[in-house]
Amino acid sequence: MPPDETDVRLRERLVAGDDDALAEAYDRWANLIHVLAARITDDAAAAEDITQDVFVRLWQAPEAYDPERGALRTWLCMLARSRALDWTRRREARARYHAVATATGAVVPDQPDVDDAVIWRTETKVVREAVQALPDLQREAVQLAYYHGHTYRQVARELNIPEGTAKSRLRLALSNIADRLAAEGILER
Amino acid sequence: MDVHTEMLDLIGAWALDACEIDEAAAVEAHLNTCPTCAAEARRLRSAAGWLGLDGVLPVPEGLRHRTLTAARAKRPPALIRTLLGAYAGQASLLDGLLDGVRPDDWQRADPRHETVTGVVAHLAGNDAMLAADLGLRVVDIPAAAGPGVRDAWWEQTQVLMEGLADEAVLDQPVRMASSQRPPLRPLRDALVQRAFETWIHLDDIRAVIGKGQTTPPPEQVRRIVELAIELLPGALDAHGAARPGHTVRLVLDGAGGGEWTFPMGAEQPGGAEVTIQADAVEFTRLVANRRSPDTIRHSATGNQAVSAGVLRVAAMLGCD
DSSP states (O other), rough: OOOHHHHHHHHHHHTTTOOOHHHHHHHHHHHHHHHHHHHOOOOOHHHHHHHHHHHHHHHHOOOGEEEEEEEOOHHHHHHHHHHHHHHHHHHHHHHHHHHHOOOOOOOOOOOOOOTTTTHHHHHHHHHHHHHHHOOOHHHHHHHHHHHHOOHHHHHHHHHHHOHHHHHHHHHHHHHHHHHHHHHHSSSSO | OOOHHHHHHHHHHHTTTTTHHHHHHHHHHHHOOOOHHHHHHHHHHHHHTTTTOOOOOOOOHHHEEEEEHHHHHSSSSOOHHHHHHHHHHHHHHHHHHHHOOOOOGGGGGGTTTEEHHHHHHHHHHHHHHHHHHHOOOOOOOOOSSSHHHHHHHHHHHHHHHHOOOOOTTTTTTTEEEOOOOOOEHHHHHHHHHHHHHHHHHHHHHHHHTTTTOOOOOHHHHHHHHHHHHHHHHHHHHHHHHHHHOEEEEEESSTTOOOOEEESSSSSSSOOOEEEEEHHHHHHHHHHHHHHHHOOOOOOEEEOOHHHHHHHHHTTTSOOO
């Protein structure tokens, strides 16, 4: 699969300092990044800060994104996820020190009446179903790695399985999700 | 186990950022040399990217503005690249549209420039005027059928885009396209106008061949509005519609909207104020004279004759 032409062009414009390119990236993906950050941190203020950080980072160092490695959308998601996991870990560390439960502005996804909510909801449904369709053992492994930021070694320890098994479960799980998303026309085959 | 198999095993964990740092580096080094693994890595990484989509949550009001402001504070945008990017974007949309026109579409009637060919020739002529003022090559427009005119137009856009380097002087005075005598304005305004005019003619041709309207990105809409507001006081004077001591508050909704206040002429603004409220994109269509003061949906408070005068003059700002 060659790099996506639109992503390559957008990256060029960001590198050149085209201000509209940043606004365009924000308008396309802020929704997604914000939901993802909210899902991982379960904190409204953190989700906003992370969304802002992700786009500031994209503007400051667009060269860091390599179109050969995948879509810009994916790169932004993975960046948001890692920032969100960092935030969550810091919160957990703080909580351990202070033994105080942090009051969080709980985030409840799934509110209707958002622009292009129809496409959004359809895609969300497909992704959810793809995750739900996984065998339990694969789903468990993916959720530990993706939402909790565990390495495959930590996943192995957590689930009490050999490391090789953890690796292959993660790979199979993603492969199954990729197949399903391709069948629904969300991912290219 | 050979390196390839070992790496292939790790790709799922790598796609989820679930490897140790040294393992991730090894996987990435391998991906540079192995197309099979690189393809699998892209596939699994895309799937991982989609995992984040887990519900619908409105992005908070104001976050867009905060984010863009924070980003610009860290790294100032290059205005010349931004203006050229907007122009290139509209030119590329028009080029894509012209790719799909049938041979007989070129002769379809356009209300202002006779035919679709005429629209493209007119646009190329205005691009050429700017090129001439910048000392760049002027491309001759052939007296030929549509495709030849299209090629000349496209070539002229490329001459402009390649000829304007990062160090172009945006304050340099150049002629603006106009239905009357071309006024001199800074290059930055002329570039806003090139993107604006290209978009308007894109929509003209779309209308001729039975397609719907398009909307420019919000930042571009805002630049067109701001250019119009800069030109309005002088234009009100020139058309005898100035009202010394009056101020206009323009409230534009939708993408690219905002609030602006400007004087009704070159005189100092005064206390009597009219407020005009409309949609931002519709206002730019009025400036292009694709909406008339009578057909643009708007509301006005204050002296109705004054607000009607503002809309009438705004509709004369653009070129054909």
